[in-house]
Amino acid sequence: MQLGTDIQRAKSLLQRGELVGIPTETVYGLAANAFDGNAVAKIYEIKNRPQFNPLIIHTNSIQKLAGWGIHLPAQALLLAKHFSPGPLTYVVEKSALIPDIVTAGHDSVAVRIPNHSLTLELLALLDFPLAAPSANPSGYISPTTAQHVFEQLGSKLPYILDGGACNIGLESTIISFISDMPKLLRAGGLPVEDIEQVLGSAIDKTSLINNENPLSPGMTSKHYSPTKKLVIGLVQDYLDTYKPNEIAAIHYAEADAYLPLQNQFILSPEHNLNRAAQHLFAAMRVADKLDVKLIVADNFPQNGLGFAINDRLKRAATT
Numbered sequence: 016m017q018l019g020t021d022i023q024r025a026k027s028l029l030q031r032g033e034l035v036g037i038p039t040e041t042v043y044g045l046a047a048n049a050f051d052g053n054a055v056a057k058i059y060e061i062k063n064r065p066q067f068n069p070l071i072i073h074t075n076s077i078q079k080l081a082g083w084g085i086h087l088p089a090q091a092l093l094l095a096k097h098f099s100p101g102p103l104t105y106v107v108e109k110s111a112l113i114p115d116i117v118t119a120g121h122d123s124v125a126v127r128i129p130n131h132s133l134t135l136e137l138l139a140l141l142d143f144p145l146a147a148p149s150a151n152p153s154g155y156i157s158p159t160t161a162q163h164v165f166e167q168l169g170s171k172l173p174y175i176l177d178g179g180a181c182n183i184g185l186e187s188t189i190i191s192f193i194s195d196m197p198k199l200l201r202a203g204g205l206p207v208e209d210i211e212q213v214l215g216s217a218i219d220k221t222s223l224i225n226n227e228n229p230l231s232p233g234m235t236s237k238h239y240s241p242t243k244k245l246v247i248g249l250v251q252d253y254l255d256t257y258k259p260n261e262i263a264a265i266h267y268a269e270a271d272a273y274l275p276l277q278n279q280f281i282l283s284p285e286h287n288l289n290r291a292a293q294h295l296f297a298a299m300r301v302a303d304k305l306d307v308k309l310i311v312a313d314n315f316p317q318n319g320l321g322f323a324i325n326d327r328l329k330r331a332a333t334t
């Protein structure tokens with residue numbers, strides 16, 4: 016069996032320099048021993064990931080990070096008290112133990128403690144961190160179930176730990192602590208409002224506006240994309256160009272009156288942005304497989320996880 020919950024098997028594969036699919040609360044990861052440059056090189060190869068796009072390393076404790084020479088500055092430690100394990104990634108100074116291939120040659124490294132019981136158990140057994148990007152071909156929609164990973168990378172992976180559907184469903188929020196003021200590098204599964212509340216001050220969001228920013232390598236304007244054309248807006252604006260059965264819709268809470276119901280994905284009838292985030296990527300995948308020509312997605316409220324949902328949809332809509 017290639018899918019299962021055998022942590023010992025995952026551990027021995029990772030120790031031997033093999034890759035393993037792992038569940039997290041954000042999305043599924045494609046994991047390798049971060050200290051093993053050859054194992055990490057396989058991640059780039061299997062995902063067809065550009066070499067300039069650095070990886071996040073995952074472990075189960077801040078103490079272990081310190082033992083490897085990776086230290087969180089005070090503001091990061093404060094956030095870690097509230098949000099780790101959780102969907103928050105800290106970009107901090109790299110240590111010599113981390114091979115350059117992990118950080119794409121940068122002096123900084125991105126670290127996270129994921130909040131998933133199976134993966135935390137695995138990480139506790141390891142004396143190395145796991146480098147793990149999302150377990151999908153570069154540029155495509157991130158996987159939120161083990162089945163998603165199996166469908167796309169199954170032929171290239173010896174094992175996928177199956178931890179069920181991801182609780183959050185969006186990639187982590189990334190903050191850089193390299194300069195004095197914390198900088199948001201990627202909107203994600205932890206709302207910025209929550210972070211600012213704990214810090215008691217605003218964080219720098221200017222990096223999000225400039226996609227060519229060297230501080231956020233890999234945050235390209237086109238990303239997280241289905242194969243079908245995706246637009247953000249109202250279904251009725253596209254009915255002159257497409258027949259109703261040629262369109263799929265991703266709606267926040269309510270169906271529209273124009274499309275067949277089987278072409279409509281309602282992410283949260285109760286208007287809950289956390290629920291909508293959980294279902295977003297799976298809905299995009301199913302919509303992408305329908306016999307349609309266009310996917311129309313709603314504009315989501317710009318608060319809470321709506322901010323990251325809109326970010327992903329905008330990148331998916333970029334051609």
Ligand code: AMP
Nearest residue numbers: 069070123124125148149231232233234
């Ligand atoms: P993924 O693993 O696909 O979720 O993407 C990880 C993202 O983390 C990259 O695309 C970068 O934007 C960001 N990242 C990782 N390492 C660093 C770093 N050292 N400095 C800045 N951003 C980073």
Ligand code: MG
Nearest residue numbers: 148149150157
């Ligand atoms: Mg990714």
